[in-house]
Amino acid sequence: MSRPRYVRRFSRSERALHWVHASAFFVLLGSGLVLYLPSLAAQVGRRPLVKDVHLLTALAWILALAAVIVLGDRRGLRATTRELDVFDADDRRWLLGKDAPQGRFNAGQKLNAALTAAFALLFLVSGALLWLGERDTRFRLDGTIVLHDVATYASVALVAGHLYLAVIHPTTRHALRGITLGTVREDWAREHHPKWPTDAQ
């Protein structure tokens, strides 16, 4: 057996964005659940402290995302965004549950990226409104809390599926190497992402 060849799947900027978002998500989820669930809130207490953790993490999250975009490979990120945006006929067949060859991102990953971005924006807007609403009633809208809550439920479901495929599911979990070290096995890439032109790297 020859040693496996590796191909680069994610740039440093892409990995930085992913891990900034992922780590912020879990800190925000943990502190948010303590603020939200009566049973947890009653057990942990210390509401002002938990609130500060939640708010400062949100601030750090936005600043870190902005920093990666400003200091990172902006051209590469733009190209990746376009790749994620565009669905071809194979992608749509794949979404309908049929087998169809996929590129660097399969259609599910593209959809996951779009939904994650949308939820991030909705969390940011509703979170800012919650913060402002405590200071000025003009910012208190009827549905702010519900939006923040429903975005949480939806994101948790999305992340649960994402984690299953990235960590547990035997044929897909090799992808975890790509988002941590940047490279994946070439044979795995050819099998799972046959339309991804790995030789062009």
Place this chain on the structure above:
Amino acid sequence: MPRCVSRRTATAARVHRPDRHVQTLFIVADAGDRDDPEMRDEQRLGRAAFLGVTAVGLSSLWWGRSAWDAGSGLIPSGVGAVLPQPTSGWRIYTVAPTMPRIDPAAYRLRVDGLVRRPVSLTLADLRTLPAAAQVSDFHCVTGWSVEDVRWTGVRLRDVLAGASPLPSAGALSFVSAERPYVDSLTLDQALLPDVMLAWAMDGRPLARPHGAPLRLVVPSMYGYKSVKWVTRIVVTREPVVGYWEERGYDTDAWIGRSNGA
């Protein structure tokens, strides 16, 4: 559900279309190629999904609450009780590491400060006062509300009368067993007819997360005024600065007329 092309199919694709890899290499490299039939079939579903979810989400700022209320009305109450989410509408806010646990038999409410007769009342003592019951809405300054809460207890004015405040009395502070929570009302606010000390909520004895065995209820003000686990009422000249007031909230917490309104 995201899934992966199976090994068999991926291989088949390569067998039946040997030119596939080369062809798609070309496509990705030159996304502007309009001659390839697959290229014309590109759709920007990524941004469509992003914009769609964002638009629905942002518009729900105006309709989400009523939709949610209509939806949670459909959940049977037995199911709602075991869900981790706060279907009752209540959210439990505490400031100390642990909630006070108070033995009702050992409980005393002290009323002192600028009073002629400082008193120390047991729950049995409180029950000898004229009973009071009311249905009122509870509004939290962070944006949630619980409507039509049924409170049972005594009017604050009746408790106060027993201690006879001195003429110099101008305010009350309510000390919680949850340290260091404290909040205050002016004497005029405290004498409003719907200000209560409650030991029951919705027909049941007050639960520990709601301030058992006794909490203040001030329906016309935001919830941070309705001090839970009240153990002492101190009559003072001026209102003391309460826990959340120290952290930026208004001292006069009138609903709709404070905290930025």
